[in-house]
Amino acid sequence: MYDLTELRERLRSQRPVPWDQLPDFSLYMDQVLSYMDRQVIRFDEDDGLTAAMVNNYTKSGLVPRAEGKKYSRDHLAYLTAICVLKRVMSTRDMDLLIREELRGDRPIPDGYAAFCSSLDKALNAVAGEMEDRTGEDELADAAIHFALMSYAAGVASSRYVSLLRQRKETQEAAETAAQPRGKSKKEKERD
Known part of the structure; x- marks a missing residue:
């Protein structure tokens, strides 16, 4: 059951980086896509983030517009949340939650930290259930x-x-x- 052992270990260890470890410089689209591969757990090449997806999320208002053609920490935080949540909820529901968590009264770094904390608990719980x-x-x-x-x-x-x-x-x-x-x-x- 190598695949299950590997999955359990990734559920225990692979996490989005904390806010202060996100790049503090702007990234181009190809760099964003490459970076997001490390932010979320995936096994299949077909479930990765694409430029078309980022553009659609921007058009729908889920992600703020890029500054020129460059993406900041804020964008990476939004995209991390979207890449996780898109597997389990509608875009409409994601929009509501992201507006509440990342655009609400608290600063984006605090909303991102709360998101990462909840994700950590969920991943650990599932890894434990897999035992x-x-x-x-x-x-x-x-x-x-x-x-x-x-x-x-x-x-x-x-x-x-x-x-x-x-x-x-x-x-x-x-x-x-x-x-x-x-x-x-x-x-x-x-x-």
């Missing part, structure tokens, strides 16, 4: 186990996202209601 599921005859059972864990976590995540979306909509409605209304057409005519 008991190493036999060749347990492949189907293990696959079902992890699929069901993913299902349960997905249900919980969807509910949290739904509650967050409701809270944001309530806040926006309250802010809109608190704004001074403009004068009606008749009031403007009287003035």
